[in-house]
Amino acid sequence: MIPDEALKKISQRFKLSAPVYVTRPRMPELSAYSRCLEQIWDSRWLTNDGQFHREFERRLKEYLGVEHLNLFVNGTIGLLVALQALRINSGEVITTPFTFAATSHVLHWNGIRPVYCDIEDKTFNIDASKIERLIGSDTKGILAVHVYGNPCDVEAIQAIADRHGLNVIYDAAHAFGVRIGDKSIMEYGDISAMSFHATKLFNSIEGGALVSKSEKQRTRIQFLRNFGIADAETVIGPGINGKMNEFQASFGLLGLDLVDEEIEDRRTLTYLYHRLLSDVPGITYLEDMPGVRHNYSYMPILVDPETFGISRDALSEILRECNVYSRKYFYPLCSNYPCYSALPSSAPENLPVANRIADHILCLPLYGELDEDIVENVCRIIGVIGHEM
Numbered sequence: 001m002i003p004d005e006a007l008k009k010i011s012q013r014f015k016l017s018a019p020v021y022v023t024r025p026r027m028p029e030l031s032a033y034s035r036c037l038e039q040i041w042d043s044r045w046l047t048n049d050g051q052f053h054r055e056f057e058r059r060l061k062e063y064l065g066v067e068h069l070n071l072f073v074n075g076t077i078g079l080l081v082a083l084q085a086l087r088i089n090s091g092e093v094i095t096t097p098f099t100f101a102a103t104s105h106v107l108h109w110n111g112i113r114p115v116y117c118d119i120e121d122k123t124f125n126i127d128a129s130k131i132e133r134l135i136g137s138d139t140k141g142i143l144a145v146h147v148y149g150n151p152c153d154v155e156a157i158q159a160i161a162d163r164h165g166l167n168v169i170y171d172a173a174h175a176f177g178v179r180i181g182d183k184s185i186m187e188y189g190d191i192s193a194m195s196f197h198a199t200k201l202f203n204s205i206e207g208g209a210l211v212s213k214s215e216k217q218r219t220r221i222q223f224l225r226n227f228g229i230a231d232a233e234t235v236i237g238p239g240i241n242g243k244m245n246e247f248q249a250s251f252g253l254l255g256l257d258l259v260d261e262e263i264e265d266r267r268t269l270t271y272l273y274h275r276l277l278s279d280v281p282g283i284t285y286l287e288d289m290p291g292v293r294h295n296y297s298y299m300p301i302l303v304d305p306e307t308f309g310i311s312r313d314a315l316s317e318i319l320r321e322c323n324v325y326s327r328k329y330f331y332p333l334c335s336n337y338p339c340y341s342a343l344p345s346s347a348p349e350n351l352p353v354a355n356r357i358a359d360h361i362l363c364l365p366l367y368g369e370l371d372e373d374i375v376e377n378v379c380r381i382i383g384v385i386g387h388e389m
Ligand SMILES: *Cc1c(COP(=O)(O)O)cnc(C)c1O
Pocket: 074, 075, 076, 077, 099, 100, 102, 103, 145, 171, 173, 174, 194, 195, 196, 197, 206, 207, 208
């Protein structure tokens, strides 16, 4: 453990004058948003497929280079509807424990038992080589996550799905703007689900979208998103309310013009982090993957306590003493939540890599408007500990 005195010295030397959080949303010009609000006021059209909704859907399809897209009020309802659209509402779905709570919860809310598969230690994504042994007579699909925007092994996962006649859903909440070669990552699997929550790379305050494979699927999703209503007197099925409103859509539209700059700025800061942390013993990070256009949505590091000298938790506390708020994404694992820990696949012996990564992972502050000085300061704190403890 790090002695109190050393801790005091570090925080005296490096404490920032104002707190720095793990992320911060890029905001459009207030005056531009005011003009949108005036239009909304004048039109009295607040939600239900308004002009901003239609324009946002069109511009998003264009930006992502995808054909079949539905907007949602948030990413979680989008995922819920994706499962319904594929008629996955019983049995088991193979998924990753190393993700945000929503990924497992949408399975539960659809009456599906999650079956947890271990992850790769190179990408923190579901380990495709371990999926097939988990497939049984109740398996209905695979729900994988492109964690931190790094693509899953999409080819291997599709090959498994094809062999066993399974659907693939990608929780692509972290993967906005990511491309594999010249193809949007959203084109893989049967449906990909995005989140535009305020904490994500790209946001519409709250929001989300599904990308599907056909116009037929898109239409089905559209009914499910609006209570199953086909017209004023026809309800064709048990839908839900997943509609995005005009306030979200216009905010998202303005944000779309800023997202490439945001990715550029985050890329510069990510490379700065990498350069400054490259020789700190016990700290590792993910490198770019060949052929991938990354979005630099998070800045995860692994803290190996043996080599680094102190644990991930201790480092996170020291950073907090210095006014730097890192986050333990994703700790705890979904498989260790009380609501899922009794499932047979949740046993830590079955998930050794995921459990180790969850114990060592720490996400450092990263957002486009973050000062390089602050990155340097954060790395100095980590470096001093790594070299001196
Ligand atoms: C944020 C997030 C979600 C949920 O999205 P919301 O828009 O907040 O509902 C789902 N999965 C992952 C991996 C996320 O990070």
